[in-house]
Amino acid sequence: MLRIVLNGESRELAAGATVEQAVAATGAPLPHTGLAVAVDGEVVPRGEWERTPLAEGQRVEVLQAVQGGAR
Amino acid sequence: MSGLEIAGRRFESRLIIGTGGFRSLAAMAEAIAASGAELATVALRRVAPDAQGSVLDLVREAGCQVLPNTAGCFTAHDAVTTARLAREALGTDWIKLEVIGDDRTLLPDAAELLDAAATLVEEGFTVLPYTSDDPVLAARLEDAGCAAVMPLGSPIGSGMGIGNPYNLRLILERAGVPVILDAGIGTASDAAIAMELGCAGILLASAISRAEDPARMARAMRLAVEAGRLAHDAGRIPRRLYAEASTPLEGVPELS
Numbered sequence: 451m452l453r454i455v456l457n458g459e460s461r462e463l464a465a466g467a468t469v470e471q472a473v474a475a476t477g478a479p480l481p482h483t484g485l486a487v488a489v490d491g492e493v494v495p496r497g498e499w500e501r502t503p504l505a506e507g508q509r510v511e512v513l514q515a516v517q518g519g520a521r
Numbered sequence: 522m523s524g525l526e527i528a529g530r531r532f533e534s535r536l537i538i539g540t541g542g543f544r545s546l547a548a549m550a551e552a553i554a555a556s557g558a559e560l561a562t563v564a565l566r567r568v569a570p571d572a573q574g575s576v577l578d579l580v581r582e583a584g585c586q587v588l589p590n591t592a593g594c595f596t597a598h599d600a601v602t603t604a605r606l607a608r609e610a611l612g613t614d615w616i617k618l619e620v621i622g623d624d625r626t627l628l629p630d631a632a633e634l635l636d637a638a639a640t641l642v643e644e645g646f647t648v649l650p651y652t653s654d655d656p657v658l659a660a661r662l663e664d665a666g667c668a669a670v671m672p673l674g675s676p677i678g679s680g681m682g683i684g685n686p687y688n689l690r691l692i693l694e695r696a697g698v699p700v701i702l703d704a705g706i707g708t709a710s711d712a713a714i715a716m717e718l719g720c721a722g723i724l725l726a727s728a729i730s731r732a733e734d735p736a737r738m739a740r741a742m743r744l745a746v747e748a749g750r751l752a753h754d755a756g757r758i759p760r761r762l763y764a765e766a767s768t769p770l771e772g773v774p775e776l777s
Contacts, residue, residue: 492602493605515576517549518590
């Protein structure tokens with residue numbers, strides 16, 4: 451097992467899980483368009499999700515556009 | 522009346538609308554349509570799988586280009602990362618740059634803002650910074666390569682209008698990029714005044730989204746922006762202390 455922090459919550463993924471699998475674990479509906487991912491504060495481009503493995507304890511943020519201004 | 526040009530892109534409408542604060546996505550879509558805006562700001566937040574509908578689809582259906590913002594960022598580092606994420610998520614290198622320095626007033630953090638602007642320009646972004654009404658900072662942002670400067674009229678969501686029109690005039694006099702009034706607009710006359718002063722455009726959200734009837738206020742803002750721009754281009758009469766008759770005094774009959 452692999453424990454990461456996904457959008458602020460501790461989550462367990464299968465060992466060797468990639469960024470793509472973390473995105474799927476958020477429950478974001480397919481296709482995964484309009485999303486962006488940061489791992490430990492660094493942007494992981496869309497094209498690299500499938501071949502970017504995650505490491506124990508990493509912080510993964512999966513973001514989308516929402517209504518909003520100031521806050 | 523020619524439109525608003527930012528970084529070589531032309532917009533018929535001089536009104537940019539924020540998508541925050543609406544009671545529903547339907548209310549937002551209706552207001553965007555009524556506003557005539559062609560640019561709409563969106564924020565980036567953690568995915569919520571149960572979210573009802575996509576703000577992106579609605580904005581694009583309304584014929585708007587999406588303008589991501591860095592709302593909620595308090596450091597240059599976070600704002601730069603958010604801009605990179607927005608580019609990744611939305612496929613645009615346009616960014617409304619906000620770096621907030623104070624939780625209660627939501628006023629910009631000048632030092633962090635300038636730092637983030639320089640980094641993002643360097644990375645090829647088209648940077649539209651939300652700034653204070655400080656003419657020196659506005660000049661520094663322009664010098665850093667920002668495609669526009671967006672001074673506040675008064676704090677975000679305050680509806681207090683243009684607190685310091687003299688500073689705004691100083692910014693306008695010097696600016697070589699579009700000056701877009703961002704924040705503080707409360708009602709239509711505030712928008713008209715900003716346009717009369719010479720602003721190239723207005724960015725507002727709360728004044729429409731939190732109005733009792735957002736679609737109606739959106740239309741009011743659209744007309745106010747157009748009216749203010751027309752009045753600016755038409756050239757107003759000077760202010761005088763005493764009256765100046767518009768009717769000639771020659772030929773007045775003696776009647777007593």
